[in-house]
Amino acid sequence: MSSHPLVQLQSVSKSYGNFLAVDGLSLSVNKGDIYGFLGPNGSGKSTTLRMLLSLIKPTSGSIAVFGKPLMQNRNYILSRIGCIIEKPDFYRYLTARKNLELFAKLSGITPTKKQVDEMLEFVGLSGRGNDLVKAYSHGMKQRLGLAQALLHNPELIILDEPNTGLDPVGIIELRNMLLHLNQQQGKTIMLSSHVLPEIELIASRMVIINKGKNIAEGSVSELLNSEQLITTFSFYHDASVASVIANSSWKNKTISVADDKVVVSLSKEEVAVFNAFLVSNQIKITSIESKRKLEDYFMKLVNSVH
């Protein structure tokens, strides 16, 4: 992946009266990234994405997209972006096809019928293009929203909470579509989500914000590898395990001990060493299960900011 920054925010702030929604936020999205944008409700995610789309003007700071300042090159930049902001709203009294044609025209292209058909098929709405949008379910609108965001073939796709309202099958399908767009078509994708495991599954880089501030940014693997793994070692019933651990240097890393399992907090490298320690003490291990939860990491960071 190239390291050329496609989106760059520098010390961006947005205030509404005395309320500071975004506080000196800096971040950069590289070309080819699937960039996760995480934060609890009211953390400033949507405000930031809206500023990126010029829906809201920053109080201070600078935003550059495709290497150009946003406000001075607004139309050029927006013609290369596809987006769903907050929820996919359409003209309910028009058909899905008409909505797609209309928004594509506003993006500067006049799509052919074939292009619209192909896009509807890509998002799983083939055969429903001539239905009025008011007859669509939320999940169908999300799909239509994605079709709208993609029809003018943008380089950067910005999606605000795209999983909201989707059923599990819809979430998996959306994830696969986004991965396809990123890996097969080279699209850069920036998405916010409160479904944290979803970000873990899909994003290559991410930022976590809280109270409008950047509290962590980097590649998902880097950020998560720095974290301890919560690992459960299960074994055949053995009453001696507690004393074996209590008399060792591992006792400080132990979360809980029972006669048939021990839960420890270890780094990736330490898992193998602890396993060898148990084996050397004649403990017959039946399974090892490690959990590295983005949710735990996320909560720890969020709670650290006051």
Next chain:
Amino acid sequence: MWKLTWIELEKIAAKPRSYIGFIAITVIVSIIQLAMYADGDSYMDFITQSMEQSFELQGKMLNGNLVCFIVLQMLIVQIPLLVALVGGDLVSGEAAMGTVRLLAAKPISRTQIILSKFFAGCIYTFALLAWLAVLALFVSRLVFGDGDLLVVKSDSITILQAHDLSWRFACAIGIAFLALVTVAALSLMLSVFSDNSIGPIMSTMAVIILFTIIGTMDVPFFDNIKPFLFTTHMIIWHNFFDQPMDTHQIMQSTLVLLVHCVLFVSVAVFAFNKKDILS
């Protein structure tokens, strides 16, 4: 800009509320025509009874031109509501539906968005008036025939010859169009400040009612502001049926209406450009 305006027209055409105006005009004009057809002679007796002692009126006074004139007098006051119904929804309707986010995130300037909506509103207004003209003038002439127009005022009567009327109706509808475009511009401006359609529609009507009341009150305090109220000039179409015609007053009213139009649209453009889209 034409492409954007066309898109706006497509949206207006797809909305059921856009047809309320056409239906209302059709129903009201038809009722007036039916009433005139059924009992027009009684109506004529009523409006001419005061002058029968001074004048002898001969010929067919109840004709298509008179019916059209009556329709215009009755409807020009009501049509602003029909225009506000669509104009007040142009921006606020998008905000209520959530589509304003997508619209404002497209590579078109916000000024273009407002201007295209304004032009679409103008075209819609023109279509409404054209429909009114077709029904009120052409259908009335078909049903009641052509003839001279008797214009009765409180202090005078004017009889305009049939061959001298078509251009007067065209000019009257033209200036009525400008007056209604001013209403469209006002409702568009109010629409920028709201996230639902009801507010701008009601506010537009409230402004028109308020200004009309001020305009009709015989209070010296209001005399200085009356010439600057756009509602004072909305009935200027009437002047085209005066003999002689007060062209100076017509020009002045046209100018006042144009200034209001430009002012309202400018405020709409400025406010929409400054607005944070939060809906």
